[in-house]
Amino acid sequence: MLRVSAEVTSSEVDLQAINGDADSAAVGIEFGAQLMRFGEAVAMRSQDLPQRRTELLEAAGAAALVDAAGVAANFQRMVRIADAIGIPIDDMQAELGRNVRAELGIERFPSARNSLG
Amino acid sequence: MTAFDYRDDAPYAIREDIGREHRAFWQRLAGPGSWWSGEQRVAIAKASRGALDCRLCIARKAALSPNAVQGTHDHDGELPEVVVDAAHRIVTDQGRITRGYVEDNAAAGLSKPAYVELVGIVVAVFSIDEFHRALGLELEPLPAPREGDISRYQPAMLSEDMGYVPTVPPDGTVGKEADLWPPGRTANVVRALSLVPEALRDWRAIASAQYLSFAGMQNFVKDEARSLTRMQMELIAGRVSAVNECFY
Numbered sequence: 001m002l003r004v005s006a007e008v009t010s011s012e013v014d015l016q017a018i019n020g021d022a023d024s025a026a027v028g029i030e031f032g033a034q035l036m037r038f039g040e041a042v043a044m045r046s047q048d049l050p051q052r053r054t055e056l057l058e059a060a061g062a063a064a065l066v067d068a069a070g071v072a073a074n075f076q077r078m079v080r081i082a083d084a085i086g087i088p089i090d091d092m093q094a095e096l097g098r099n100v101r102a103e104l105g106i107e108r109f110p111s112a113r114n115s116l117g
Numbered sequence: 118m119t120a121f122d123y124r125d126d127a128p129y130a131i132r133e134d135i136g137r138e139h140r141a142f143w144q145r146l147a148g149p150g151s152w153w154s155g156e157q158r159v160a161i162a163k164a165s166r167g168a169l170d171c172r173l174c175i176a177r178k179a180a181l182s183p184n185a186v187q188g189t190h191d192h193d194g195e196l197p198e199v200v201v202d203a204a205h206r207i208v209t210d211q212g213r214i215t216r217g218y219v220e221d222n223a224a225a226g227l228s229k230p231a232y233v234e235l236v237g238i239v240v241a242v243f244s245i246d247e248f249h250r251a252l253g254l255e256l257e258p259l260p261a262p263r264e265g266d267i268s269r270y271q272p273a274m275l276s277e278d279m280g281y282v283p284t285v286p287p288d289g290t291v292g293k294e295a296d297l298w299p300p301g302r303t304a305n306v307v308r309a310l311s312l313v314p315e316a317l318r319d320w321r322a323i324a325s326a327q328y329l330s331f332a333g334m335q336n337f338v339k340d341e342a343r344s345l346t347r348m349q350m351e352l353i354a355g356r357v358s359a360v361n362e363c364f365y
Contacts, residue, residue, distance in 0.1 A: 001337075002351035008337040011348060018355040025356075029348050039353035042251045043360035045169075053253060062129040063344035069251035070135060070327035071345070071353045077244035078306060078354075079363035081320070083211040084236045085309040086219070086281040089364070110212045112364040114280075 019105075031060040035068055042072040088115040120257055127254055132342075138326035139245050139257070142319055146238065147260035151270050151313050152231040155262035158238055160195040161204055162259050165239040166246065167192055168208035175209075183213050199225045203232060207239045212362050219281040229282045230271060230312055237316025241323055248327060272314060285311035298331070328354075 006013040006028065017025035017036050025036035034056040041052040057065045081087075101107060121139040123131040146162060148155045168174055171191045177183040183206070192201045199222055206214055223229055246256050274289035285308060290297045294314055298307055310316040321331065328350070329340055339346045 002348060002355050005337040005347040005351055009346075009348065013348065013352075015355075017352055018359050020356065020359070025352060029352055030346075031349065032352055035345075035349055035353050036356050038251075039356040040360055042247060043357040049251070050253065053251070057129075061344070064349075066129055066131050066135075066252065067343050067345045067350070068353055069248050071350045072251055072357050073244045073248035074324055074328040075354045075357040076247045076361070077240040077320075077323075079358050079361040080207050080211045080240045080243065081236065081309050082306055082363055084207045084214050084240075085233070085284075086214070086216060086279075087305040087309050088279055090305050107364070109362040109364045111362065115364060 031056070031064065034059045035064075038065075038068055039072045039075075042069070043076060083111045083114075086111075086114045120260070127252065129252065131252075132326070134326045134342075135248070138322050139248075142241055142245065142323055143257065143260045145315070145319060146242070148263045149265035149267045150234050150238075151268050151315055152228070152234045153238075154267060155265060157196070158234075159259050159262045161200065161235055161238045162242040164192050164196055164201045165204045165208055165242055166256070166259075168205040171205055171209070174205050178210050183210055197226070199227050200235065203227060203235055204239050207236060208243055214281075216281045233282055233310055233312045234316055237310050237313060237319055241319050244323060244327065270314070272311065275312065279305055280309060283312050284308040285314075 002013060002018070003015065012028040014021070014024035014027040017027070017029070017032060020036070020040060022033040022037060025032035029035070034052075038052045038056045040046070041049040046052070053065065056068060119140070120143050121136045123136045146158055148158075150158055153161065173186065173188045173190050176188070177186045180186045189198060190201045190205050196204075203222060206218075219229065219232060222232060227235070249256055272285050272289065272294050273292060274286060274294070275283040276286035276289070277283050278286065285294055285297065287302050287308070288300060290300055294311070297311060297314060297317055307317070310320055324330075325333070329343075333340045337347050343350070
């Protein structure tokens, strides 16, 4: 979806942000590094979370922090629905999705078996 | 005291729709569902909250295979072990849930419809708790259960074409399921909980506040009611999914 929204807005993004590269997260996305690190700290249950929260709050403001918390919390749920039910990717053949998966190297994840067999 | 009264409890202004949807889910959580009583639903929520500190879950997460570590989960005995195990795994080790695990649970008494409702409860409570944790807020106390009859409702049209459980097929949103998604194709993650339509309705309601509504998801630039652009939202979504090693 990041790639799709970047294409729709004719923006340049570096997908290595998804793998946790803060410099990549800053490419084409305002407050990208702070947003990425905050989401990462939530998902990792990191002890850095208070620091990442403050960092995002000071950079982007309270409304952005609250929305970011909502998105992170929502996807903490979505990944668990997908894996607990074992759903496959909707269209494994779509070129955009194939390219993104190759770039991120995510076929190593255990839940890839639900789509790859 | 009103549940999720963020006006008093939060150091930041939190959108009114978030509090409203969290309160609405807490109300539904307390009452009877399709396959679990209100008492059982609240007990499942309580069990799921204990997953992160469960010694068995911590040992299993570190093991090469979850089956390599035997034992019992830390819990108060309100629910059967098979139910606690499912609730804990969904929170702590969801990437290693397999078809065989779900089938074995069904043979052990945790039917697939009951499992789907359990998934819906666990992920909704976990997501609301994660929102609080992300903002440094105390967790909301669980609601007092309400009595009432479970419905045992199942959709008329079901398919076994994907995942570990039956789901409503893409063209199956007819009759009582007409509101689940527009007729025709939809994303697999939307169909995932459709064996228990109320669980999917909970999913949608919470997502519409924490993330985006179905209509909002069609806007890849920026939803007027959000302070983040879609790219900013998807950056967070992608990083959270990657940390969780979610292929989907």
